[in-house]
Amino acid sequence: MTATPPEPVGDSASRPAVAPETATVLAGRERNGAALAPTIVTSSTFVTPSVAEGRRLATSTTSDSFYGRYGNPTVNDFADAIAVLEGAEAARAFSSGMGAITAVVLGLCSSGDHIVTQRQLYGGTQLLFQGACPRLGIDVTFVDGTDPDEWAAAVRPGKTMLLFAETPANPRLDLVDLEALGAIAGPMKVVDSTFATPLGQRPLDFGIDLSLHSATKGIGGHNDVSLGVVAGSRELLDWIWGFAVLQGANASPYDAAGGLRGLRTLGVRLRHQSASASQLAAALEADPRVAEVRYPGLASHPQHDLARRQMRLSGGQLTFDLVGGVGAGERFVESTRICRLAPSLGGPETLVTHPASSTHVGLLPDELAAAGIGPGTIRMSVGLEDPDDVLADVRAALDAIDADGSSRADAHG
Ligand SMILES: Cc1ncc(COP(=O)(O)O)c(C=O)c1O
DSSP, X not given: OOBOOOTTSSOGGGOOOBOHHHHHHHSSXXXXXXXXXXXXXXXXXXXXXXXXXXXXXXXXXXXXXXXXTXXXXXXXXXXXXXXXXHTOSEEEEESSHHHHHXXXXXXXXXXXXXXXXXXXXXXXXXXXXIIIHHHTTXXXXXXXXXXXXXXXXXXXXXXXXXXXXXXXXXXXXXXXXXXXXXXXXSSEEEEEOTTXXXXXXXXXXXXXXXXXXXXXXXXXXXXXXXXXXXXXXXXXXXXXXXXXHHHTOBOOHHHHHHXXXXXXXXXXXXXXXXXXXXXXXXXXXXXXXXXXXEOTTSTTSTTHHHHHHHOSSOOSEEEEEETTOHHHHHHHHHHOSSSEEOSOOSSXXXXXXXXXXXXXXXXXXXXXXXXXXXXXXXXXXXXXXXXXXXHHHHHHHXXXXXXXXXXXXXXXX
């Protein structure tokens, strides 16, 4: 996988293709002059030089100096950097991952349209498909995302507007076969690639039309921005822009600068997190108090071969189920000391979440079961600490559960 650095890094004809890690350092500098670090353009409005130019800017999907909701130099630099990394013609940044997702879904679909998505999804996205879409007359079919045949069989020719996938999926790290999805003719194919980051996989290389991220996560990388981004063809991004300027979920320039700052170190962070997560996943798999470990880099992951085909790095996210069940899961996330109980991922701090009571709390019991989320399911976002310290912390928390007997009580309850 190679990417081409953006202007003004030399003359385009002689520009060499560079590795993605190099592109994270070079990209998104077009509007930044000589400053190395991102310049935050705070203005929410810009002086228009003439009526004619104002008319042009008010209708231009690429304008960055007309009105903040339409575009902003810092925000557009961030979006352009993601376009380079995704191998896309264009990208647009949003105020959150959900801002990006709603812009894609509501910008491209109308009443009477049909969407196919998977049962394994981030809880917020699932609620959008279960609640807002049907309310607006958009019919949604949920399939098992791991089965390419289910995706293809659910398509209604002439009706299905979008296939919306998430891979790796939150929280059980189920994968969608990008090549098989990309080969389905007719609907537009959208992939939420948040867990992988642009360095972990590039959906557009597999025939996917739009790749999107909650850049609040690994791209921002420091738990200090709220940001989303969508990358794809100029034509599709122009359609989305038409809705997005009315939706008003535009990214803040402060957060976009944080996103650019995060991108510069994404390569080293993701490599460290992938290596640490591999080590922790292997250690947890050998622990009898853990029933199952899900990590794409583990040979035991049911789609390990697929992970090797479509992912460059396995990432920092892993999920495991405690033998103890109900009380054990909640007790575990309250017992760790280095791993913090917080609902996000991709940052420097190792975070643990209990999906059944947090990210997926809005789901009904049968929906939780369908998504493979049990009371003892723990999602872990591995940070930048020494993995030996994290493992010691996890083992101490498991010891604490053993000592207070909650796992034994649950086993009988
Ligand atoms: C896979 C995935 N997509 C989208 C989102 C939503 O992102 P945000 O919180 O930035 O709106 C999340 C949040 O956890 C997520 O995990």
